[in-house]
Amino acid sequence: MLITMTTTHQPATDLGYLLVKHPDRTHSFRVPTGTAHVLFPEATVERCTAALLLDTDPLALSGGRGRGRSGRGTTSTPEGFTLGQYVNDRPYAASSLLSSALSTVFRSALRGDSKDRPELAATPIPLELRVPALRCRGGTELADRLFTPLGWTVSAPPVPLDPRFPDWGDSRYVDLTLTGTLRLADALNHLYVLLPVLDDAKHYWVAPDEIDKLLRAGAGWLAGHPERGLITRRYLAHRRALAGTALARLAELRLADDPGDPDTVVETVDVGTDEEAGLPAAVNRQPLAARRRAAVLAALDASGATRVLDLGCGGGALLTDLIRNSRYTEIVGTDVSSRALTMAERRLRLDRLPARQQHRIKLWQSALTYRDDRLRGFDAAVLMEVVEHLDPPRLPALEASVFGHARPGTVVVTTPNVEYNVRYPGLAAGTMRHTDHRFEWSRAEFARWAETVGTTYGYTVAISGVGDEDPEVGAPTQLAVFTRTPTTPTPPTNAAEPLPAHPEETR
Template identity: 45%
Template sequence: MLLNISTTHNPATDLSFLLHKHPDKLQSVELATGKAHIFYSEATTDNCSVNLLLDINPIELVKNNRNNSSDFALAHYVNDRPYVASSFMSVAISKAFSTALNGKCSKRPELLDQVMDFEVKISVLPAPKGGELLIRRLFEPLGYEVILQRHQLDANFPEWGDSKYYTLNLKGACKLKELLSHLYVLIPVLDTNKHYWVNQSEVEKLLAKGEGWLGNHPEKEQITKRYLRGIGGLTRNALDRLIENDLEEQPIEVEEESEVVKKKESLHHQRLKLALQELKNSGAKRVVDLGCGEGKLLKSLLKEKQFEEILGVDVSYKTLEKAMEKLHYNEMSPKQKERIKLIQGSLTYRDKRLDGYDAAAIIEVIEHLDLNRLRSFERVVFEFSKPKVVVLTTPNREYNELFESMATDSFRHTDHRFEWTRKEFSNWAGQVANSHGYDVEIKPVGEEDEKVGAPSQMAIFKLSEL
């Protein structure tokens, strides 16, 4: 089984420093059932390509087999384990690339936060339960472009149909530590026959390697359950301990007639109306709604003939399904369907599907991100995707004191990770604009109070050359 990781980052050989593996040397590490070999197929300034090759010993595999539950008498001897990426590959990654996986680089520590363009190839990956759809649901929300090639059972007998095996190619921009942690966790998720004993220590490994991304993954429950072989107690423990909550959390329950609810309902319509007007004023024809939720802004955009292409993006697959229902997507005319597309994606990982749009709407989204992920969000939107116009809104924390039912220092929504004052928002928007070549204008959203301002605030970013 072979894992290949390549980068065209300049200089591409920075990858060798992060991996602590010299390009001129063939290196090997011992595994319980064989060896893992690390070698470079190319190491130049323009491209660096490292390979992790597993050489599994079939005899040791039988000796160390912990799963004797197969109904197939020769299962110990006739199986695909030496040839496919499985839990063995995850263990090999942790041993061969331990320093990079743990975010350490003694010689070049500044490289640890470097986002690089990566291409990953895994030959061959089994997906016996879930197939292509599962693989895409695991990797696409993390910002990867997923290219899959499914293999026939036997090319000489096409009538036998396709196998459960795929060659997986991933393309994306991220830190190397993030890439390795994604592979370390998600490869065993696809393996229904793990070679190691699953106990509490596996919970600790999952939480450690999933820190910063697993909690926000739309498939976090399935990932956790499959990684821990469906063991209920371990799965519940892991889910309870995940620090980050995904965006599907329900808002805090308050009395239906409370002042907060009334203000939010009124403010919501004002916010969407103002955002729509700014998008229209921009002259944009191709618009992307980042964090589209259940599609309320998308519905308004569809009513305007000015917008010829509309893209809705959300991290939650279930929310996108609700958006399709509320947009009555299946009942749309073919011409109308051509105008709109909904995709699953994260705003903290580069996604080339977001490139080239005239305008982007980001309505009440950033406050759901951890502050330490905000820098990644800025780069994804303003450095890589770089729409000509960005319309962004977020709550004004100062206004919260006017909501009588809110406790002091609490947030308007249980999933908010922060809320900014007007000055904090203005400073952040100005810094982003200066760093990425935009001009920015700040506007209030909703009725203004003389002391604390408006309940929400909007920034309109425009590329400086416009």
């Protein structure tokens, strides 16, 4: 089994630092199913490739007359004949065995740790990953459905049964190549989860602790993946109880990340059989939450900001994206809920970040209706799906504390478009998208509010939509970018006197 990882980020040989493997040497490791080798076929300043080669032991694969190493048994294998456990494609085709070896050999890289290059470990770099022989139950289409939403360009042509005889058709294997600009840690975690999903035949005992492994490796991307149900079921070897538990925990994460999205709130956890027979075509569409974060990130990038506030950060979904971009030298997430901040801390894995990274990001408990001197002097602030959680009479206090007191150069605000609610089949007429929403604005109402705030506090405003634009009701999310006018003096502090935060206040 073979997988290669190539980068052209210069100096490309820094890939060795990220993998904690010296490019001038061959590294060998004993794993339960054989020996894993790491070598570098090419290592120059311009281009570097690392290869993981797994040399399997047939006796280890057999598990001792069909029983697992623990004696508890193994998951079923596709080989349905007597010698199938000895005569099969396991030594050659990528599977859960390669995924397991990857987690053993590149443990630090999977966590995003790098003692020598911590900043690079947190930076997206150009990558090309190749798995030349991968058994893919679902073919090219499924590979595309799984990897494209994660930011990869996918090439997965089927491998012919025999190139000499085209009429024989294609085999059940694909030659998978992924290209994209991502953090190496994210790339490795994508492979760790999705290789056994594509193969759909785990070759070791699947215990309840596999749920934690799945959620840990899928942090930041699995909860919002359009194929999370299929991924979860296959990764957990179709064990219904485990899949149900995992999907319920993923639903909680999605709710914490994006409480304003009905696709998050109204979700049925389905642990039934996936679409194995034919795998009908699915549209590769990013969830609204992901598109919203992308729009916010684009607005921040256009503003030129380097010091950013995420006000009402919740579970830390946007913070995870921000910390991956080295341009942001200081990132602060605030929330009135200590539970939300705890979730954000876990999601960011702050205790595992290198010291330099830990200095870039801070989490503070703070109420948006309270003037907090710590929030002054930042380049930009984000209020993503936050304002609708406040009672309307308290909005002037938020405006005064954010636009009048903190006064960042740019403020990015997103909020639901109530007119679009009629397009959600699961949302009853007159119902808001989340039970904690105190109001939802139409496009005209949001425009009036934004114009009033801009005029009062000296900001120009640009409004746009996020998500698929409906010709009648607009886009599902409204986005406003407030840019402070340099010549405008600071407004009087008594424009709207904010209230002190109540200890039990919720966002």
